[in-house]
Amino acid sequence: MDYLYDGSFEGFLCCIYAHYYKKRAEGIYPENHYQRTMLQPFFIVETEAEKAEKVYKAIQNKISNASLQRVYKAFLSNDIQKETKLLNYLVLGFRIGKKVDALHSETVVYQVQQLEHKVAAEQHRLLGLVRFSAIEGKKEKDKEKDKEKDISSDAGRHILYSAIEPDHNILELIADHFAQRFPEETFIMHDIKREKALFCQNGDWYLGHLRKELTYAVSEDELEYRKLWKKYFNSIAITERTNADCQKRCMPVRYWKNLTEFHSYP
């Protein structure tokens, strides 16, 4: 029996619940990516908060907190087999308990550990590879209104916007970092690939939907700082040590299109 779910973490936990209380699952897949076959029966699992909560608590209490974190991080990976790998991990975990954390040589554990590692690595990498642009927070007519009312146009003048395209769904993992770093700024981090965005103001954030195409006007001095940064980026490299392979290994080319330093400015 294959279980299908709605793609949310809660939905996945409900599949684990069904695995134990209904029928053994052979694989778990998100509904919209499932390849139906004649031979394999499948069942669509409803997402229920109560059941998800139960499984969540069970992982925490019967396995460990570390495993719960590992499972959550691995769940955010873009691996197509992730649910099934996690199912195997949890089955082993519920059988042997906390020991599963340190069972590095077990294939089931190794696979999940690899997923976790990839997600964590990209999470850390993205902390550096996000580039914000200052964009106009108010439309022209709002500005005129402000002028009429004699409100200083300095308050809430700009918003920071950044577009990212990470391999894994790591937006929520980097949210706290940026919310703490820029407590006085309003910013949007836009995961273009998943059409998701993180909206943050005064240190609070929430996730929401944001479509791919977006038009915005950058603020007046934005272009100047981009040019300055590009100038710095080019000046800091030592010609005698040029090593493009190393650069690409540390900063894969797929990230370049959203990096200010690789664009050209008039």
Added chain:
Amino acid sequence: MPGLDVMLEKLKILADSAKYDVSCSSSGADRTKTNKMGTAAVSGICHSWSADGRCISLLKILFSNRCVYDCEYCVNRRSADVQRASFEPEELAKLTIEFYKRNYIEGLFLSSAVEVSPDYTAERILKALSLLREKYGFSGYIHAKIIPGVSAELVRQIGMQADRLSVNIELPTKESLAILAPQKKAAGILTPMRQITNTMKEQKSLKGAGNRFSKLKQGNDYLLNGMALPTAVREQEAKYGMVPYDKGSLHRFAPAGQTTQMIIGATPESDRQIIRMSESLYKKFQMKRVYFSAYIPVVSSSKLPALLTPPPLLREHRLYQADWLLRFYGFSAEELLDEDSPFFDLELDPKVTWALRHLELFPLEINKVSMEELLRIPGVGNISAMRIVRQRRLGAVTFDDLKKIGVVVKRARYFITCNGKYYGAGDIASECIRERMLSQEKIRSGLLPREKEEQLSLFGSERRNLLYEPKEAARGLLV
């Protein structure tokens, strides 16, 4: 603020002059929820990688490149014909905050040439840092360079603004310093270093380098190799050593510790001298890091390698590997290199070289030996050693498990047994292992940029001479 063109020009000149400083890390300070612009992540964060493959974490820049000193090795020396520029404190603070806001950088790394005098320069640096911290409310990472010969009070004040301080030792012996940087005195370098260490000791934040397996924390007070402190310095220390600091303040003195850097290949010192020097710096001053910078000839001088000499990148790489062995693997400098072989093997990494010289200690049984011994096996790192120890509590580790644990099996196999069985294909004679390792190592050498000068040869000792001979030959031609 001056116009964009002026700023672009200044940024270009002053970044260009700063790029030979190798320190890049933004680690060591842990500051979250500051309620102001900026945090500091304890692990450090890289924001970009420049065309030379080095990471860009901090805005590494000189305050000014107008220098009154005339150090032979330096691109900014007084007699050099380069464009000169200086920032105003306000310009620099504004630039930093705008870059930071866009997440281009993790913070600021501010250094400077000696404009007018060390104290004058340090005051300007302090002005810029205070503006950044107070006017702009910046609480991100700041690394400030202390210029040799600066007064104790200024060191203290800069330390209160910055997260990390560094005084560059530049050359590993007093003799080289006297030849290449006649205006810098060993005492001028060591005094602020000592002061920084003492101040941190006083506020109980002196942590030093490495992990709990490192031998650097035991505080053996070795005399610095050829750089024993003169009496005058000791007297000064007595005077300034106990620098008072404001206990109630939120600000602490250099929370991320201090570092230094040495230039490699400009002078004839051996790897052994360099690595012993860095070990004593770690022990004596409890430095966080000692950086190495492969010398890139920027000026033509009879005292230095000729202009066309390629930088000794592979040598620098080996020294960094050795530095890791000191800090995280419990090796001592004395073990890594002895008087008979004062240079590292450029073909194999220092841990393998060490293991091949001590074959009598191997093979080690993975399932029995202690953590300290595991760390001595080539191909086993801190994480994999920890995993082995954790895992074998649950059951014996098998040879097939090692790869999943993260051990580099192709390197480790010659030095271990697993449940009593040896997997290194029979022969443990050092030459044989070496041959096999080398063929693997050559595949990996893509790690470093390819150059004719650095090409691998099978004969280690001749290879070393090659590094120096072309320099001598070329010197005759150019000068």
